[in-house]
Amino acid sequence: MARTARRLGIKVIAVYSEADAELPFVAEADEAVLIGPAPAAQSYLNADAILAAAARTGAGAIHPGYGFLAENASFAQRVIDAGRTWIGPSPDAIEQMGDKIRARNLMASVGVPVAAGSAEPVSDAEDAIVEAERIGYPVMIKAAAGGGGIGMTVAADAERLRAGFETARTRAERFFGNPSILLERYIASARHVEVQILGLPNGQVIALGERDCSAQRRHQKLAEETPSPGVGDRLRQRMLAAAVQAGEAVGYRGAGTVECLVDRQTGEFVFLEMNTRLQVEHPVTEMVTGIDLVEQQLLIADGADVSFDVGSVKPAGHAFELRVYAEDPVRFLPSPGAISQWQEPAGAGVRVDAGYAAGNVVTPHYDPLLAKLIVSGTDREEALARTRAAVADFVVTGPKTNLAFHAELLASREFATGDYDTSVVSRLRPLSGSSGGDGAQPVMVHPASDVPGSPAGPGDGLAPSQGGARDRDPR
Amino acid sequence: MTEIRAEMVANVWKVVAAEGDTVADGDTLVILESMKMEIPVLAEGAGTLSRLAVAEGDVIQEGDLIAVIE
Numbered sequence: 337m338a339r340t341a342r343r344l345g346i347k348v349i350a351v352y353s354e355a356d357a358e359l360p361f362v363a364e365a366d367e368a369v370l371i372g373p374a375p376a377a378q379s380y381l382n383a384d385a386i387l388a389a390a391a392r393t394g395a396g397a398i399h400p401g402y403g404f405l406a407e408n409a410s411f412a413q414r415v416i417d418a419g420r421t422w423i424g425p426s427p428d429a430i431e432q433m434g435d436k437i438r439a440r441n442l443m444a445s446v447g448v449p450v451a452a453g454s455a456e457p458v459s460d461a462e463d464a465i466v467e468a469e470r471i472g473y474p475v476m477i478k479a480a481a482g483g484g485g486i487g488m489t490v491a492a493d494a495e496r497l498r499a500g501f502e503t504a505r506t507r508a509e510r511f512f513g514n515p516s517i518l519l520e521r522y523i524a525s526a527r528h529v530e531v532q533i534l535g536l537p538n539g540q541v542i543a544l545g546e547r548d549c550s551a552q553r554r555h556q557k558l559a560e561e562t563p564s565p566g567v568g569d570r571l572r573q574r575m576l577a578a579a580v581q582a583g584e585a586v587g588y589r590g591a592g593t594v595e596c597l598v599d600r601q602t603g604e605f606v607f608l609e610m611n612t613r614l615q616v617e618h619p620v621t622e623m624v625t626g627i628d629l630v631e632q633q634l635l636i637a638d639g640a641d642v643s644f645d646v647g648s649v650k651p652a653g654h655a656f657e658l659r660v661y662a663e664d665p666v667r668f669l670p671s672p673g674a675i676s677q678w679q680e681p682a683g684a685g686v687r688v689d690a691g692y693a694a695g696n697v698v699t700p701h702y703d704p705l706l707a708k709l710i711v712s713g714t715d716r717e718e719a720l721a722r723t724r725a726a727v728a729d730f731v732v733t734g735p736k737t738n739l740a741f742h743a744e745l746l747a748s749r750e751f752a753t754g755d756y757d758t759s760v761v762s763r764l765r766p767l768s769g770s771s772g773g774d775g776a777q778p779v780m781v782h783p784a785s786d787v788p789g790s791p792a793g794p795g796d797g798l799a800p801s802q803g804g805a806r807d808r809d810p811r
Numbered sequence: 812m813t814e815i816r817a818e819m820v821a822n823v824w825k826v827v828a829a830e831g832d833t834v835a836d837g838d839t840l841v842i843l844e845s846m847k848m849e850i851p852v853l854a855e856g857a858g859t860l861s862r863l864a865v866a867e868g869d870v871i872q873e874g875d876l877i878a879v880i881e
Contacts, residue, residue: 662846663846669818669819669848669850670819670821670845670846670848670850671819672819672820672845672846673820700819700820700821700822700844700845700846700870701822701846702846702847703846703847704846704847
């Protein structure tokens with residue numbers, strides 16, 4: 337983001353917490369402002385501190401990044417009220433898409449396919465059972481205010497629904513401050529495919545192709561690619577058209593992503609949720625379209641035309657992104673620590689977006705993303721071969737990383753053929769809890785639980801000692 | 812006697828059990844937080860929690876003692 341802004345002649349002011357003072361993004365910015373101590377609630381989630389930093393430095397605009405306050409409608413409104421440009425969609429669009437039930441109903445009303453499910457919050461277990469009979473088992477129990485797969489549970493029958501329902505409600509209250517529950521038909525074998533959209537200043541919404549994000553652990557993305565090997569031309573056209581409709585329905589402006597599930601049995605897709613911000617994995621789209629999405633965000637926020645010809649976007653080639661995490665490659669447990677060696681791969685089609693360098697310390701305060709390795713080629717085969725080579729050349733010592741897992745994933749038959757679904761990681765790591773779910777499986781939680789005063793009860797992880805982790809940030 | 816030690820650098824987010832508690836194998840003693848994940852620390856065997864070496868808000872290093880079960 338900072339590099340694109342500077343290329344456009346925009347001065348960059350970074351905000352950082354005490355824990356991140358030594359990181360490259362702070363050194364690279366034209367100016368950097370310390371906004372608080374390490375805990376996110378006191379720094380990166382502290383709207384007052386960020387707005388004060390903007391006022392003090394005279395920042396004209398605020399880019400919220402991917403996490404923290406990026407999908408916080410009230411923060412967006414405060415930025416606007418302070419007379420600064422919010423680089424993102426309107427607070428109203430953020431809010432409409434933030435409530436999963438409202439978003440689902442809105443999508444259904446404009447003709448975007450949604451999974452069979454509840455049109456209003458389900459308030460108790462008996463209602464849930466009646467609702468599930470109508471929808472048909474198995475059902476997914478979701479927090480209406482949630483997102484990113486946080487706290488989702490699958491129930492195959494009434495008994496498990498009754499048991500799972502109360503847990504889901506308690507968790508939804510705890511992590512999102514809202515106990516509303518939504519039931520949806522569970523798709524047994526699905527691909528997670530999302531569409532990149534851009535809402536232009538003139539009101540037009542365009543789609544820039546899809547990304548396949550089916551390789552996930554604990555419902556969080558590990559590897560992404562575009563185009564999706566599981567989506568043919570006709571399905572792609574329908575998905576892109578639906579994503580445009582979704583954006584139009586909320587008057588969307590800027591970069592956003594419409595996430596869908598593709599049922600591998602039926603070949604049909606359903607709307608999952610919309611992320612009203614730039615996504616971590618946006619670079620794969622940039623690689624095949626040649627469009628800098630951050631540049632478009634900045635132009636659109638300024639009310640200017642985008643930098644490319646809207647009528648002639650034609651993605652070419654294939655791109656992969658691997659998320660390099662500071663976590664062990666077997667159980668995917670966090671591994672903070674000091675980085676003694678950091679050697680990035682280079683070569684044709686290789687791009688590394690890194691947050692760290694040798695000498696930096698990876699702290700336990702934030703999520704484990706160290707770098708994104710993005711690799712493109714003229715076709716999937718070439719891109720895959722280059723990605724394998726790049727993974728082999730990426731050397732990080734100090735914290736454990738998941739690079740060894742990525743090497744295995746890329747070598748697996750399932751991934752290599754492209755014929756995989758959202759369970760591909762859990763098939764490679766059956767004991768890691770990588771598919772999320774309930775009971776003995778780890779469950780993800782949300783950064784809202786970082787906020788002081790949010791209710792917190794004991795966890796119910798039943799995994800081996802220190803083996804069951806819950807993720808807190810739905811990116 | 813079983814000593815339970817930290818497997819990673821983490822913050823102690825929640826202390827669930829108290830010294831003197833009778834615990835069963837698999838009971839949650841403490842919940843650590845690292846990199847936005849909650850990692851429950853479970854009793855490795857049944858017994859009495861004779862020592863709880865951490866408090867909420869502590870930062871612990873890999874190998875640090877968390878609890879002793881006798």
